[in-house]
Amino acid sequence: MPEQGPVPVRGPESGAGAGSERGAPSRGGAESGRGRSSRTGGRGRRRPSWARALRPSGLNRAPGAVPAARQAGPYLTPAQAFDALYAYCAPALVRQAYLLTGRRDLAHESVERAFQRAWDHWPEVARDPDPAGWVRAAAHDWALSPWHRFRRRYRHPEPPPPDDHDRALLDALLSLPPPYRRTLVLYDGVGLDLPDTAAETEASTRAAAGRLLYAREVLAERLPEPAGPRELHDRLAELASSGRTRAAEPAAVRVGGERRARLWTRTAAAVTVVLIGSTAMTLHTAPTHYVPPVPPGETVRGVPPRAAPGPLSDDQRELRDRLREALLDGPERLTPEAR
DSSP states (O other): OOOOOOOEOTTTTOOOOOSSSSSOHHHHHHHTTSSSSOOOOTTBBBOOTTTTTOOTTOSOOTOOOOOTTTTSEEEEHHHHHHHHHHHHHHHHHHHHHHHHOOOOOHHHHHHHHHHHHHHHHHHHHHHHHHHHHHHHHHHHHHHHHHHGGGGGGGSSSSOHHHHHHHHHHHHHHSSHHHHHHHHHHHIIIIIIHHHHHHTTTTOHHHHHHHHHHHHHHHHHHHHSSSOHHHHHHHHHHHHTTTOOOOOOHHHHHHHHHHHHHHHHHHHHHHHHHHHHHHHHHHHHHHHHOOOOOOOOOOOOSOOOOOOOOOOHHHHHHHHHHHHSSSSSSSSHSSSSSOO
């Protein structure tokens, strides 16, 4: 369970990097020059205001600065710190998980499970240099888990986006292998630099670069219009924001995580009791010494067969008749006859 001690508020000047604003140096100028109302997209449409929707930090915020709760003192309780981290990261993480899976329900479930796990390990997450990256890695791992294919609710695809360009982009993304898809979303969507992308995907920098180049080549072949890195970032943000992206309330996520932890604890206790009972029963009923098994029977050879009795002689028949005629309790039975 999370510790109940206060957590100091870390302002923008002292917060650890959240991993969401660490763009490559070559893209920094291009990212800072993006206007929300003065530029237009590659398809002749006005650049949307959610051009940075995949980034949890928003605009003009120092790297890694998780905003503190309003009207909070110099220290935050674990619940307040968790709620601040949730409000800071959850909406963008839902959009990222949607790009990885193509399913809104699975995206929301991935983010909720990641934050429930973070609440269960809150002392570790609170001391982590990058708490937003910790939760992001957990959400991406759950979203890309191969076990979802065996769940009944995820066997059929969701309705595709209504826009043709968004539908083509989503199909191209889902055609990529999961590691390549995750690398593309982290680098071109979230804006991580190549070393951080490689570290989060558990690959070398050279392997991450190869995955990124291959993913861009596949998208360039399957998309009807060419898209550079800047245009691809905007199109990913537009696709991620095309549907329902509202995350659950942080209090509900915390309560759900605590309920799940209690359920697993009780299940583990019940299984332990069953194992102890079965072990005690086995020790009580098991034999205390070795009992050799009874060997199977064998046929004895060489013994002559038992002969049947032959006919009675005259004396034997006379004795039989006398025995049948004599009384069972008479004096003849008590006094032997002299011969």
